[in-house]
Amino acid sequence: MIRLQQRPLLGLLVNPFGKTAKALELNGDLLQITKGRHTRSLLLETVTAAPVVRKGTFGAMLTIAYDSGGDVVLKGAAKADAAAFSETFRNAWICFNRTAFDKDASRFDRIHAGVRALAHPARYPAACQIAPLLNDARALDASLLSKLQPEAIGADAPRRIAIVQQFASDAQTERSKSIAAFVDAELDRWRDFFDTVESQPLTPEQRLSVVVDEDATLVLAGAGSGKTSVITAKAAYLLKAGIREPEEILLLAFAKNAAEEMSERVEARSGVPIVARTFHALAYDIIGIVEGSKPALADHATDDMAFSNLIKQILKDLVHRLSDVSQAIIQFFAHFLVEPKTEWDFKTKHDFYTHMESQDLRTLQGEKVKSYEELQIANWLYENGVEYEYEPIYEHKIPETGRRDYQPDFHLTESGIYIEHFGVRRQKVADGSERLVTAPFVEREPYLAGMEWKRQVHADHETILIETYSYERQEGRLLTGLAEKLAPHVTLKPRPADTIYDQIVELNQVDDFSKLLGTFLRKYKSGGYSLDDCEAKSDRMKLGKRAKAFLDVFAPVFEEYEKRLEGRIDFEDMILRAAHYAETGRYVSPFRHILIDEFQDISQSRARLVKALKAQQPDARIFAVGDDWQSIFRFAGSDIHLMRQFGAEFGGTFDNASGVHRTVDLGRTFRSVDQIAFAARTFVLRNPAQIEKQVIPAGTATEPAINIVAVPRAEDERKLSDVLAALSTGSNTDAKPASVLLLGRYRFNEPRMHELRRRFPQLQISFKTIHASKGLQADHVILLNADSGRIGFPSGIVDDPLLSLVSPEEEAFENAEERRVMYVAMTRAKYTLTLLASHSRPSSFVTELRKDPAYDIAAAPDAEPDVHVCGECGGRLLGVTGKDGRIWYRCEHVQHCGNLLLACPSCGTALPRKAEGMTEVRCGCGASYPSCPDCTDGWLVERKGRYGGFLGCVRYPTCVGKAKIATSKRPTTAKPRRRKRP
Incomplete structure (x- = not known):
């Protein structure tokens, strides 16, 4: 203990009001400060500098700085006493700092080494790996480093401390630098592996996706971009680099055949057998491990047709058995099957x-x-x-x-x-x-x-x-x-309700409704929704009476469905039960890397299982490969929201930020030529909710790659044959037969394949629905029946607003899923894509491709119908050949509008039109006629009445416009023959 105090007489001169210290006493790590009659204490750890002694006129002044920003000052001390106190205090202060630093030296050394290692990381500095280091660094800085004084701990320690403090204060920047250093070094280190792991060297984008190893990594793999190569190379890399043991890697696919292919490729590339599994196989295994045996699987779980038939049977049974339920079912079919718009x-x-x-x-x-x-x-x-x-x-x-x-x-x-x-x-x-x-x-x-x-x-x-x-x-x-x-x-x-229901069945209205119910049921179960949730969301979305009528049907159907499981489980139960076991720890996951193929098809329940597995291991990673542009299985429960919000759903946390993830865009396609690749990209990105990706095409087309062929009524087979004949003629018979994939939106679009294969043996022709074609490719693709209508393309029955009740977010963009289906169809083609579309009722997608210059599509000569605007409704007047062989122009909305005009009597082919500001109707052939005073499209021709000749509208009797014959204004062509309807 050492004490310093003012000399009594000097104190009265230099501190007459007692504002500075009268006495200082150092006792261990505590400095006692006396002012007037009051004494307070100051810890050595708060002192920021060694004491300073200055000689004054009235004795020496000693100053001690501390961390509150103030100073302890004692004036009027004897110079020798002040010097001795200062030296003793300084030594105690240095001793205190060095002791404190030495006490946590091993902890500091470990943190310092970890931070230094970020400059040359041996492993990808993922958030889950670096977050503990950051937490330790900040905790040590708060408890010790920020309190240590550089001059008290030697020359080397402050430099080392500064490195740790820089990391603690700007961790995001330091981690970003570390990631860049690791990626550059790793790409170089594994160059030979990337060159040889697949039959062709991996692209720069594919290599980057393999070495990036964030808490959650999303690889955007567009159509034909080599996603299977990426996921195979990733698994092989993890094993060869010693990052993971085989049992720590989980490979997940959605289809059994995809899982089998993945298993074979990974073993071939790495030499280590890893069994890829479907989500359902994994879930079934988890249930078996926890429960000791696997429950029976419902018969319809693996058979969509059986599932749909079960829903239909439940509807039928409810109608016959329960009067209140039957009334709800009949009411929905009678009044709410379609959207109630007028x-x-x-x-x-x-x-x-x-x-x-x-x-x-x-x-x-x-x-x-x-x-x-x-x-x-x-x-x-x-x-x-x-x-x-x-x-x-x-x-x-x-x-x-x-x-x-x-x-x-x-x-x-x-x-x-x-x-x-x-x-x-x-x-x-x-x-x-x-x-x-x-x-x-x-x-x-x-x-x-x-x-x-x-x-x-x-x-x-x-x-x-x-x-x-x-x-x-x-x-x-x-x-x-x-x-x-x-x-x-x-x-x-x-x-009776059963009589009405039998009639509904006879009208084939039950099938589509059963599919809607089935899709709703699967999404309802997998998302963990309740009827109260659905009713509340219906109110928010203002879906009105139709949603209530639907839920009145769904509730008893769901209840009956659950009863009929009779202790067995369906796929939704399977996933949810496995997720529950993982969440509660009854199943202990060994997986530290979860690799997921076709991630765009993930559902809410599958996502829940993945999150539960990831949460069990602090350093577990998710590596997801998918393409939101190809998310087309909403009816099977897939939820595009999960991919669009990937970071929020699956990402890690770092430096107070959540949702930490990395996205890699493969970009390059190995399939389609530029015209097809760019047109498909432009088409799908019309929906601003889709994730934007770059596309690097496989090659450059030397001739038009996308062709639109207009198909007159009942000429589907002839037009298809014409297209196949042209492809057959251009096929090199000495080489492998060109592959031709016929695509239909529905199974009933399939033509007579046996006949086509017999007629065109030079071509390798196959048919698939667009949904079934995912993952396939062909030299030439022909899209059949690209027509408008309820069962056209886009389908009028797919994006029912009712499904929004069991989806996290509504897809506000019109035909959102159908647009993605069209993208899938377009990107199956390598060299040419041909769309066969009705001449009078082309799909809105075809019309968009044809008219928008952004697609840069050169239409075939017959692809663009001779279209005129209908003056009655604003639709299109399209040329058709009547039974009498003459050309008529009929409104596309034939069931509603009925506007019908005979072609020009002079040339017999074109349609006379009235130019703005003109009183006559003129045809391109040169003929002219007086315009009708009563309608927009008609013109006057000579007719006979009870009082003689007059000019009447060519649209009679729809239009009764007329005028007197003026000799000088006779039409320039003869009176047309009596009209016959086509």
Whole structure:
């Protein structure tokens, strides 16, 4: 113990108010400071510098700095006493720092060595490897290093401490430098391995993906980019580099044959047998280990057809057994099978008609109707046993009006009642009154006039007309109101539920609904959803009554499905049970590297299992190879959200950041030439939610690689034969036969393969659905039936909004999954891709490829139909050959619009059109005609009437536009022959 104090007389001069210390006393590691009557203590560890002694006029002054930013000052001390105290204090302070440093020397040396090793890492500095080092460095810095004073611990220690502190303060930068150093060195070290591990040397991108070894690594492997080579090389590298033992590596694939191929390739490349497994095989093994035996697997687990049949059987049994459930099922089929959209949801006729054509608006009686509200009425009539005809010709002949034969919407055959459904709603006006308004694209005044005309017809002929209105549906009373209006005239005889259901089966409506139910069920189970979850999400998404009606059916179907498992398990149960065992530690995972193929197909339940396995080992890594552009198995439970949010779902943590992962883009394709590769990339990236990737094509096309062939009605076989004949002619008969892959969106698209193979022996022809073609390639690909419609391509039945209830995020982009299906189809082709599309109803995908210059596709001469805009609805007027051999131009929306024009009477092929600002309609052949005063597309031709000749619209009787014959204005061509419909 040593003490220093002011000399009494000097103290009065230099410290009259007691603001500085009167006395200092060092006792071990504690400095006692006396000011006036108060004493406080200061630890040596807070002192930031050795004491400083200065000679003054009134004695010596000693100053000691400490970490709060202040100084301890004592003035008026004897110089010798101050010097002695300072020396003793300095030695104690140095001793204290060195002792503290020596005490944690081994810990510091270990951390220092770890940080130094980052400059030349022997292993990839993954977050899970470096995070413990960072935590130790920061803990030591906080407890010791930040408190040590450089001048107290010697010359070398501060330099070494600075290295550790630099890492602790900027770990992200230091780890990034370490990663770059490791990757450069490792690529060089394993150059020979990368050159020889596969039949062809790995690309730079493939090599990078192998040596990168983050907590979670996602390899974006586009079509034909060699993903199998990457995952094979990764496994072999881990073994050869001594990073992992065989039992620590888990290879996962989705299909059994893919797992077998992976196992064979890894053993061949590494010399070590590693068995790749499917998710289900792994899960089954885990269950067996934990439970001691494996439970029986449900018969339908491995058979999609059996699964679909089971759902259909459950529906049928519920209809026959439970009245309340049967009512819910019938209600869904009758009123919610299709999206309940009406003309009020669209701005143009063309948009409305296009939507209607994508929906199967088929009533329970079997006829197709023209609107959703008509469908509701028709199905209500059928449910209640009211016999009706849809759009029959009115029983009384209407005097010549220029109109088509009058066809009321419905005729009740037993009572003779007619029903007209009017597309009008009520609107409040400024004075408080109401007026009737029509849909956005319907002219109000002519429509209201048509309503009055129909009322007058029934009044004149004394037939009973019941009217229904769109505003009644809007107000939720369309069907109850109809029941009230019919009550005086009709006795309802409700059909039994099983009778209605048998009719639904007869109409083939159960199959698609069963697939929807099956897809929903699998996603519901694998995602761990509840009915409350689905109902809440339905409210958020405003899916309305259709979602409620669906859940009313799904709930009893799911309950019955679970009962019928009878102790057996399906694949969803299998994965979830295994995940639970891994999460709770009942299964102890040996896996420290999990390699997953086709990662874009992962489901919520599979992801849960992977996360549980990874969580068991602190340094476990996930290496996922996939392509979100090829995620096309939503119906089987795959969830593209998991790949798009890869880091958040599977990544590690480092330096207070979560979701740490690495993404490597393979980019290079070994399959498709540039025109196909770039067009496919552009096409799929129209959806901004897809992960952007670069594409390096396999070669350069020397001639157009993508061809679009327009197929006239009933000429599918002929056009396909023409394409195959051209490919056969160009095939080198001395070499291996060119492979031709015919692709269809559905199995029923398959042509007569035996006949095609017999006719074109020079070609190696095969057929696959697009889904089944994944992973395949061919020299030439022909996409069949690229047409629009509910069972066209894009399919109108795949992306049902109801599936969003069991998906983490909704895919807002229209036809999102179908666009990826199209990408898969395009990228099967190496040299040429041919799309066979209906001349009159081409797929919207084909139209996009044809019209958008971004795709750089040179269409074949017959690929672009002679298209004109329909003046009635905004659709397309397409040329067709009628039964009489003449050319007619018909609106593409033939079921709704019916606009029909005969080709120019002069040339017989082209369509006369009216140019802006002109009063005449002109044809490309030079002929001209007076334009019709009443319609957009028509022109006037000479006709005979009871009062002689006149000019009438070529569209008569659809249009009754007319004019007097002016001698100087006669058409430049002869009057056309009597029109015959095609």
